[in-house]
Amino acid sequence: MISEKLEKAFNVQINKEFYSEYLYLSMQAYFERLNLKGFVNWMSVQVQEERAHAMGMFDYLNQRGGTVNLEAVEKPETDWQSPLDCFEHILRHEQYVTASINELADVADEVKDRAAISFLDWYIKEQVEEEDNVGQVLATLKLIGDDKKALLMLDKDLAARTFVQPVIG
Numbered sequence: 001m002i003s004e005k006l007e008k009a010f011n012v013q014i015n016k017e018f019y020s021e022y023l024y025l026s027m028q029a030y031f032e033r034l035n036l037k038g039f040v041n042w043m044s045v046q047v048q049e050e051r052a053h054a055m056g057m058f059d060y061l062n063q064r065g066g067t068v069n070l071e072a073v074e075k076p077e078t079d080w081q082s083p084l085d086c087f088e089h090i091l092r093h094e095q096y097v098t099a100s101i102n103e104l105a106d107v108a109d110e111v112k113d114r115a116a117i118s119f120l121d122w123y124i125k126e127q128v129e130e131e132d133n134v135g136q137v138l139a140t141l142k143l144i145g146d147d148k149k150a151l152l153m154l155d156k157d158l159a160a161r162t163f164v165q166p167v168i169g
């Protein structure tokens with residue numbers, strides 16, 4: 001059985017993962033408006049990943065005999081100044097999620113829940129990948145500047161990203 005304190009912390013994180021799904025869906029709509037279909041694809045993969053992150057914790061909490069308590073999901077932003085502005089937002093957001101998962105792991109540590117500590121290891125490693133993926137696109141966008149041709153080439157690259165259902169835990 002999971003402790004009440006850790007259950008609460010998991011529920012907070014589940015909400016943040018669903019918010020991330022919502023945020024990237026809003027960004028997907030933004031890139032639809034720009035007609036950048038590769039970016040749309042990248043966001044759509046990100047949306048699916050965030051749902052998998054949320055559901056991984058949802059399933060885990062159930063498996064541990066905890067109570068899933070779904071809270072309202074905050075409204076995400078709907079517009080950005082440019083693809084660069086959007087990816088700067090993503091990096092800030094992922095850094096925030098990383099800090100939040102570290103805090104959740106701290107609670108698992110505090111209540112000495114070894115199973116949860118081991119489960120959360122997957123998320124800690126995943127955040128390294130998340131920040132790296134975003135950082136790579138962001139670095140390319142900075143190089144591109146105002147070069148529309150180069151932006152279309154990046155768009156073509158991002159069209160190749162595919163979603164692979166993660167095995168969590």
Ligand code: FEO
Nearest residue numbers: 017050053097130
């Ligand atoms: Fe679920 Fe992008 O972290």
